[in-house]
Amino acid sequence: MRIVVCVKQVLDPELPQRDFRLDPDGKEAAPGRASRVISTFDEIALEVALQLREKAGGGQVTALTLGGKPAEEALRKALAMTADAAVRVDDDGLGAPGEGLGRLDGFAVAAVLAAAIRRLGGADLVLCGRQAADTDAGQVGLLLAEELGVPTVASAVSGEPAGEAVRLKRETPGGYEVVEARLPALATVTNADVNVPRIPKVKDVMASFKKPLTVWTAADLGVDPAATAPRVALRRLFIPERETACEMVGGDSPEAQAEALAERILALKVLETRGWRHAGAGLRFRPGGGAGQAASGTDRRRPRPGGVPGR
């Protein structure tokens, strides 16, 4: 089975908030001292691909990225995880230079990646992370399937070969679902306990520096840079202002402090009370300072985008 995994290099999503900066023109996150890593779900997709290769008892896993020279680090990482080949499509001259994160939209990225996959001679299976850790757009996988004209399975967590098809386990809101997709196909991948990315063995890390890396330009792929102009423009990127005020509650004893704290909370009217002092019942928490909506329905299974999944 020939598998292509699309990987994107992003700024470390675990960068402390304090260190997160934007470029002065407000179109891109400033790299600063943040390290660059493979986008979280893409790394997981790579893991799923490698596991598939193992289950199939052979095959070829190619890591494909679109980006500048620094993105080769992500490919090295993929090679260290034992991907068989790595291709970088240089993004020089593509899209709308100067637009930062808005330089290329999902359509353009999908078109370029599709051209690269065709140039590779096609693939039996293409895997993409379900969304990028920086933009969270979640579009490229689906658009790429469209470009390639192959069926898509979203939110897969693992797969195994099934003759002319691939059997994929995918996450659904209530649990899992197993589907079979005829090859060639594309799947977007999400996190699960079974696909925590492997830590490469040291020998594989050292070997990855010796493995060849293919670099193509848009011209190599016959992509017209003009056709990659974004159809969705980024207007503004900003860090939301968050105001926090800290207030110390006094009191000489723990009891007095608790009393003062309770009074203060009541005064702030974030709690609804129904004689709670006596009954101890009817205490309801209303998030948002009494906006009245119930605190239920929070999707707790949804991983924090860019957070480390699998926990």
Place this chain on the structure above:
Amino acid sequence: MAAATREVYWNVGPVWPMYLMFAAALAVFGHGFYHRHYKLWRLGRAERRGASPRERLRGLALYALAQLRVLRDRYSGVFHLLFSWGIAVLTVGTLVVMVHQDFGIPVMRGRFYLYFQSLTLDIFGLLAMAGVAMAAAKRYLIRPDRLNTNAMDGLALGALFVILAQGFALEGLRIAATGDPWAAWSPIGSAIAAGVKALGWSVETARAWHAALWWSHAALAFAAIAALPWTKAFHLVTGPANIYFRSLEPKGALRPLDLEASETLGAARLTDFSVKDLFDLSACMECGRCQQACPAYNTGKPLSPKMVILDLRGHLREAGPGLLAARRRGGAAGAGGGDGAGGSAGAHAGAGTGGAAGVGGVAGAGPQAGEGPSPLIGQVIAEETLWSCTTCRACMTECPVFIEHVPKIIDLRRYLVMERSDFPPGMQEAMRGLEARGHPFRGATASRSDWYRDLGVPEMAEVGDAREIDVLHWAGCAAAFDERNQRVARAFARVMQRAGVRFAVLGPEENCTGDPARRIGHEYLFQVLARQNIATLQGYGVTRIVTACPHCFNTLKNEYPRFGGEFEVIHHSRFIARLLAEGRLRLSDGAGAGAARRLTYHDPCYLGRYNDTYDEPRAVLDRLPGSERVEMTRSRDRGFCCGGGGGRAWLEETGARINHARAGEAVGTGADTIAAACPFCLMMLEDGVKARQGEREVSVRDLAELVEETTRPREAGKGGGGGADGEGGGGGGH
């Protein structure tokens, strides 16, 4: 008096059969020595351990002759000293007989005969017997957990006792039968002679008994020598040798691993260990002192350093001969090196096509010798055993014959981590963090510069040249990312500012020193981090570094030199002690001064046992006004680990917790403040104290915090530099 002597070989007839017996004993000894030990050692990789013979001989005198390590257990040390020296002196006495009679050099006469050959031998013989009795009492009556007793032990002690008793009986019979005029110089022999007389034995009876006893005495003694290689007593030979060949490297420096040249990274099989590692196995006499000191063992973890050694030894004896045979066969092919499965190594050719961007000169995959299952890990030593070690070094500090447990454990970890990518639960995230962010604290929300943001501490990038500062403050990851330790870092920075020290930090340019990576077995990651840090430090021309973290301290001081980073590294306890001694800090009426306080100090392993720093932190504490210091029972080089070393700070602990145990000991002293000098100890102990909630209120404080609250900010005039003392407005989060 010049005539004083006795008839040598009296009543024994021709002595040549004795020499024949001796020769036979030596032959058996030699056979056991070769087959049970020597040939197996040669399975190990070559390792040179001969340099600095002077220092080695000094160690031999201290630890083999004076037996200082053995004496760390007073009772056992005393009896061991008694019978080992007793036997040594009696052996010399026996050799004197040989020299006198068989070499024909008449030494056994006059004063020497009386003082040494008679009186001294009698006394030492008696002491040796007392020693054997004490040993038996320890083993059979006191029965400490550290000793496992089997039939061999009883046999050995019994034989020793009988041999000694026979000696005295022989002397008594001889005196009784010959009416030796110098008998008074052999008090015990005389007493026995008196007994023989009282029994009314005739001279003939005494002679007959004497002859029979003499030959059985010789036979038993020779049998004991012949049996040595099969018994624990073989440490008589290997112990001193192991002491002589002990490691003279800095204690805190693990042996480096040549990542490019090593066929297998770490130890997967016996042949991956060095000759010295295998020699160690022959030196262990199963005293269990290592186990008794081990924090993991003491809290019910599946690790006993003694069993690690014994299990490896058992495996060596079982599998060694097969490996040797395989090597002989393979050796003919001229391959050399790897044992066993080495043959079918599939070479991962790294064909560098298209001028690929070769990052760093790292040699690619050679033959994949490291692949495949390890016959050791899982089979002989469980993975959980390996992960349980805190690398506290208590075992190595106790072992009387300097067996090196930690390097073996680390080598086995190296294999798991680097060849198999097999991490203990929890460690994976720390390693990913180290790789991607240069620190092991997952999900840290702080940045490296948070803790000093409002303190006016300059970064090296602003200072530019290390000549502008007195010392570089290496904060370490714990200080940067752990909220509690940020407070320590702030306190220490203020202390330095108050003393007028000109210092700077690397801030965002600092990476983890690599200590957790190295000790969990990830040598590659350690070396990457070490090289980066060394380059950064050298880029600024840094020569002096102060740090509050003993792990950083140890790594910077003892491990970086191997990678070209030579710096003067000072731990903050010593640094503060010096500032106090020089009068640059005045412990006066800071907010915390004057309050009466009972302190106990917890020795961090990497400051104490690894770097012999015990007194400076105590000196600092003793200067705090109003403070009284009490010691825990296990302190200084016997200090009990907090449980946080060797990467364990990132791992879940099962069962009884080491930090809870240690916190209990500290609280048990009646102290109201536990003083720490290590960020990890601080975290672990604070956690341990919290777990004992409901008892007295006990706080855990770093030295720097205690000093900070008893010193005052410098007057507005300020001097030197180092920035303003950020106390005024709303500084620390106290």
